[in-house]
Structures are given as C-alpha cells and as structure tokens.
Amino acid sequence: MLQVENLNKRFGSMQAVKDESFTIQDGEILGLIGQNGAGKTTTFRMILGLLAPDSGTVLWNGQPFSRKVQDTVGFLPEERGLYLKMSVEEQVCYFAELRGQKPAVTKAKLPEWMAQFDVKGKPTDKIKDLSKGNQQKVQLIATLIHDPKLVVLDEPFSGLDPVNASLLEAGIERLKAQGATIIFSSHDMGNVEKISDRLLMLRQGETVLNGATNAIRESFGDTRIFLQSPLSQTELLAIEGVTAVKENHGRFELTLADASVGQTVFAAATKNGYIKEFSQQPPTLDEIFRLKAGVSHE
Structure with missing residues (x-):
C-alpha cells in the first residue's frame, strides 16, 4: 500500500505541489491526470525519492522508502532512454539486475513478455535496429519484467497506437492481478477511464479531484x-x-x-x-x- 500524506514542493515562487494526499491499495490502479505543469512528474519524483518534498511523507506499507523497497519498484520515466548498441536481452537483463533479478531469470521470462507486447524482433537484436515503437515496448518490458510491487508510469501510452495501447493495458492489468500497486499519468482520458480504479487530478499543484473513478463520474x-x-x-x-x-x-x-x-x-x-x-x-x-x-x- 502506498500512502502519500500532505506533500508540498515549491520551486522558487511556484508551488508545484500543495498538500497532496492519497492512498493506493495493493492490486489497485490510480490514474494521475492534469494539464502540463500540473505537478504530476514532480509527484512521481517525490514518491520515488528522486526529489525531496518540502514537507509531507511517502510511506510504503507504513514505512519510509528504503533501498530494499526500491528494488520492488518499476519506474517508466517520461523521458525514455535505452542503450542503442545493446541487444534487447542485454538491455532488459541490465535494468532487471539493477532491481536484484538474476540474468538467468530475466532471460527465461523475456520471450513471454516480448510475445505479450508483440515486439517485432528477437532477444538478440540490437535496440538501434528496432522501430521506435518496438524500442518503447522494450523499455516497458524492462520496467515490468522483475514483477514490481509498486509500478510508476509517467505517460506510458504516449506515442502508442490503439493496438499497442491495448497491449500495455493488458500488461498493467496482469500486474494488478498479481497484487501490484500501480500509479500512472496520461493525457488520454480513455485509457484512464478504462483501467483506473481511482483518480487524482491536479491543477497548478492543487488536488481538484480525488476518489474512485466511477464515483467521481457519477457525482456529476x-x-x-x-x-x-x-x-x-x-x-x-x-x-x-x-x-x-x-x-x-x-x-x-x-x-x-x-x-x-x-x-x-x-x-x-x-x-x-x-x-x-x-x-x-x-x-x-x-x-x-x-x-x-x-x-x-x-
């Protein structure tokens, strides 16, 4: 369970996030929405410890984040980044090993994940030889293949066509079924409405919607x-x-x-x-x- 309590972050005169609080249970998906500059990426960075909040707390199962907890996180940043001269297998194994998963385990799991995301290529293919779309799928696989307990996805649907967006939705649902806690941002409200159990909307750093997705819709x-x-x-x-x-x-x-x-x-x-x-x-x-x-x- 992820608990975010009264997070605040200011950059100079700009209040990027103000008194932000929410809870995501195990096996639950939270959609984080808002216009550009609303505070979504800042929220992700504070959750992951990449940015220190001015005040407030982030707890995982009631405890502050530790190195051990970090190994159970899957994070897809908005700024994508792969080593183009590596093979798919080398790239995915490298990222998974950073999270504590042995290469032999990753290699055994990789073909199934490549099939699930319909990657057009082989594990031995170089990243640079894949299409941009397939490179994006490889980065998604690298984010998810170690079966993280907490998944943070910053604009994961960006650039995906409807077919590949559906494949990603299926991958997210698979982790949810395994009990993962998932938070993602998106500008596509169709994706958010389809898979989110809960919804949080930020406007200029302030929370304007927070609750179960269906309940929010029905309240209108x-x-x-x-x-x-x-x-x-x-x-x-x-x-x-x-x-x-x-x-x-x-x-x-x-x-x-x-x-x-x-x-x-x-x-x-x-x-x-x-x-x-x-x-x-x-x-x-x-x-x-x-x-x-x-x-x-x-």
Missing part, C-alpha cells in the same frame, strides 16, 4: 443522453432542460441541465413506440477533465 449526475429517435434536433432542443444537442449520422448526444430531465426526453422520444437507443450516462472523464481544468470543448 447522469447529464448525457445518447439517443436514436424520430425526433429532430430542433424538437429535442425545445425540451425544457436540454441545453445542447449534437447529431452524428442520425444519433443524438444531449446535454441536460439536470439528470431528471431524462424522464421527459424518454417520454417524448418513445411517444410513438420503440426506439433503437436511449442511454443516459454521467459525463465522460474527458468532459470532467475539461470542466475542472477550465478548458473549452471547442
């Missing part, structure tokens, strides 16, 4: 409706409490002033009987992020 109310109905966009906008209507190939997305308006919309849409779709939901995580960050949808 079921103010979105997805609808396929004979009603026109004009007729839907005329319903009191409907604040916006978007149409895409005959499918409508409605924004409501209040979740209770959904009953009125449903009654109007079904007045002549069966309709193909009616789904009332809370805002997406992307919409909530834009709202809390003060970013326009336009």
